[in-house]
Amino acid sequence: MKQVILFDCDSTLSTIEGIDVLAERAGVVDQVVPLTNAAMDGRLRLEEAYAARLDLIRPDAATLEAIGQLYIDTRVDGASQAVAALAALGWEVHVVSGGIRQAVLAIAGFLGVPGERVHAVDLRFDEAGHYAGFDTASPLARTGGKAEIARRVGAGADRLVMVGDGITDLEAGDAGATVIGFGGVVRREIVASRAPHFIDRADLREVVKLLATPDELARVEVLLR
Numbered sequence: 001m002k003q004v005i006l007f008d009c010d011s012t013l014s015t016i017e018g019i020d021v022l023a024e025r026a027g028v029v030d031q032v033v034p035l036t037n038a039a040m041d042g043r044l045r046l047e048e049a050y051a052a053r054l055d056l057i058r059p060d061a062a063t064l065e066a067i068g069q070l071y072i073d074t075r076v077d078g079a080s081q082a083v084a085a086l087a088a089l090g091w092e093v094h095v096v097s098g099g100i101r102q103a104v105l106a107i108a109g110f111l112g113v114p115g116e117r118v119h120a121v122d123l124r125f126d127e128a129g130h131y132a133g134f135d136t137a138s139p140l141a142r143t144g145g146k147a148e149i150a151r152r153v154g155a156g157a158d159r160l161v162m163v164g165d166g167i168t169d170l171e172a173g174d175a176g177a178t179v180i181g182f183g184g185v186v187r188r189e190i191v192a193s194r195a196p197h198f199i200d201r202a203d204l205r206e207v208v209k210l211l212a213t214p215d216e217l218a219r220v221e222v223l224l225r
Helices: 018-026 029-040 046-057 061-073 079-088 101-111 145-153 167-175 189-194 205-211 214-219
Strands: 003-007 091-100 118-121 123-125 131-134 159-164 178-182 197-199
Touching: 003 145, 018 029, 018 046, 018 061, 018 091, 029 046, 029 167, 046 131, 061 101, 079 091, 079 101, 079 205, 091 101, 091 145, 101 118, 145 159, 145 167, 159 167, 167 178, 167 189, 178 189, 178 205, 197 205
Parallel strands: 003 091, 003 159, 091 118, 159 178, 178 197
Antiparallel strands: 123 131
16 A cells, blocks of 8 residues: 655744744845745745745855754654654655755755655755755745645555645645644644644644554554654
8 A cells, every 4th residue: 555645844844944044044034934924824825925035035055054954953843753653654755845955855864754755946056155046947836836746746645645834735635635734833724724634732743643543553652752
């Protein structure tokens, strides 16, 4: 049986929103945070927010390396245990994020998710490491992108699950995914009201408890400690 689960990164695997931390470091947080919140709450289309935020921040390669480490340092309780337990139960674990791939790869690797199962937006840099744009062809830089990724990686799956905090994660439901809204870091009412399942507790082990049978939970009990 093919089982595929996709985790969002920001405010799901990690307690931070990487783009907002970048904005704070660049001194443009007052302009960027409202764009992030509007996009995650569904008041602004993602493609409208994406380029505008990066044009304000213009992150360099060195800063992204620091954000990658910060993702690891601020990982949500139970993230490592949940990924390990799901993998042991035969789930194919992916990370799908509208965040920056160079940073998201760090926490994915730490959790044991291989690079080919990390779906995020690549940035481009010049020879000096300065920001030179982003992959505008990435589906994750526009509305509906997570549904596109879910449809692709979930092809032929018997079970397909998306875990995330924002309205973009609900889009995966259009691809047949069962959406688990995660409100352990940020509770978004639109997600709480629309997701078939919703977790309020800031512990990703709750995802495993929701998906696994009692026998399966017994098999991975040690991994969930």
